[in-house]
Amino acid sequence: MTDTAASPAAASPAAESPAAESAGTESAGTESAGTGPVAVPAGARGPAATARGHAALAKTHVLIEALPWLSRFQGATIVVKYGGNAMTEPALRAAFAADIVFLRYSGLRVVVVHGGGPQITAHLARLGVESTFVGGLRVTTPETMDIVRMVLLGQVNRDVVGLVNDHGPFAVGLSGEDANLFTAKRRPAIIDGQPVDVGLVGDIVKVRAETVNALLDSGKVPVIASVARGVDGGVYNVNADTAAAELAVALGATKLVVLTDVEGLYADWPASDEVLSELTITELEALLPTLASGMIPKMEACRRAVRGGVPQAHVLDGRVPHALLLEIFTDDGIGTLITPGTAVEPTVTPASAASTETGDRP
Ligand SMILES: Nc1ncnc2c1ncn2[C@@H]1O[C@H](COP(=O)(O)OP(=O)(O)O)[C@@H](O)[C@H]1O
Numbered sequence: 001m002t003d004t005a006a007s008p009a010a011a012s013p014a015a016e017s018p019a020a021e022s023a024g025t026e027s028a029g030t031e032s033a034g035t036g037p038v039a040v041p042a043g044a045r046g047p048a049a050t051a052r053g054h055a056a057l058a059k060t061h062v063l064i065e066a067l068p069w070l071s072r073f074q075g076a077t078i079v080v081k082y083g084g085n086a087m088t089e090p091a092l093r094a095a096f097a098a099d100i101v102f103l104r105y106s107g108l109r110v111v112v113v114h115g116g117g118p119q120i121t122a123h124l125a126r127l128g129v130e131s132t133f134v135g136g137l138r139v140t141t142p143e144t145m146d147i148v149r150m151v152l153l154g155q156v157n158r159d160v161v162g163l164v165n166d167h168g169p170f171a172v173g174l175s176g177e178d179a180n181l182f183t184a185k186r187r188p189a190i191i192d193g194q195p196v197d198v199g200l201v202g203d204i205v206k207v208r209a210e211t212v213n214a215l216l217d218s219g220k221v222p223v224i225a226s227v228a229r230g231v232d233g234g235v236y237n238v239n240a241d242t243a244a245a246e247l248a249v250a251l252g253a254t255k256l257v258v259l260t261d262v263e264g265l266y267a268d269w270p271a272s273d274e275v276l277s278e279l280t281i282t283e284l285e286a287l288l289p290t291l292a293s294g295m296i297p298k299m300e301a302c303r304r305a306v307r308g309g310v311p312q313a314h315v316l317d318g319r320v321p322h323a324l325l326l327e328i329f330t331d332d333g334i335g336t337l338i339t340p341g342t343a344v345e346p347t348v349t350p351a352s353a354a355s356t357e358t359g360d361r362p
Pocket residue numbers: 082083084085086115116117118259260261262264265266267268269291292293294295296298
């Protein structure tokens with residue numbers, strides 16, 4: 001399933017059509033016990049063919065496992081936050097782009113909000129500027145802001161758009177400044193309950209989602225950098241987790257998925273790597289004051305999304321190839337899932353699964 005999605009051919013019009021695919025099959029005959037003449041590939045009988053048949057059968061299990069989830073997520077909006085730490089390996093980046101296109105072909109409305117923290121830090125280091133973070137937020141001087149904007153928009157956004165568009169004309173890159181998508185207000189970091197100034201860092205106070213909705217309506221995949229226009233007309237650096245959560249709320253998304261470089265939320269980081277697989281919003285809120293570094297904005301974002309009406313927020317390990325497909329289309333939930341805590345018992349039929357609002361994985 002994922003190999004097909006990764007292939008450039010998967011995006012070609014010919015490959016979109018099952019009829020076109022079978023027309024291209026090399027045939028040795030047309031007889032079948034089914035409903036009519038079906039092309040039979042050359043050399044299709046004997047032990048090798050039986051082994052191929054068993055392998056193919058295993059693939060059908062994978063495909064059919066996806067059926068309830070395909071039904072459930074038809075037409076649903078999903079916001080995927082793609083963290084800078086999850087985009088370091090070229091093969092992983094290609095797998096991520098394939099997953100996004102796979103979701104799009106599967107009938108989901110997919111929006112990508114990307115970060116690029118490590119890429120900004122690397123660029124600043126090349127300029128001899130050290131990066132400082134307070135409570136997971138970059139201390140952003142006006143000079144730093146210029147670099148943040150340049151790296152997020154000129155480099156990371158272009159790279160993500162290009163990778164997705166290797167599969168076809170889907171991705172459209174946007175800044176949060178475009179059409180006033182994100183309006184932000186300066187915010188401090190909060191350390192031990194006290195505000196600490198971190199410069200031109202913003203919290204989003206308004207989302208104008210109509211441009212994103214128009215792109216989704218026309219079958220595109222918006223790819224958004226977390227730079228915002230300020231209420232004062234300035235430009236603000238917004239943490240990408242925060243931006244993704246606000247957009248997920250504004251779009252009425254079914255899911256927020258955050259891809260990062262750890263398996264999920266560790267119960268006792270850095271002492272242990274035991275992942276908390278599922279938390280209610282109340283359980284998360286109790287944990288929030290104990291969290292450190294990049295997990296603070298990430299988990300605050302999950303809290304904001306779920307409190308804002310998004311039924312599920314996930315933190316997934318972006319170092320696992322095709323983590324998105326695993327989470328969305330298989331029965332094995334991975335990473336950490338945050339729910340409102342009012343889980344509706346999942347039912348077994350695909351149709352019922354389609355109307356289940358919260359709680360059940362994925
Ligand atoms: N409880 C925790 N569980 C997992 N990771 C944690 C935790 N607390 C802090 N972290 C740190 O948060 C990091 C993820 O945040 P961040 O570096 O901002 O990632 P991204 O670039 O994906 O947004 C992890 O790599 C880890 O170092």
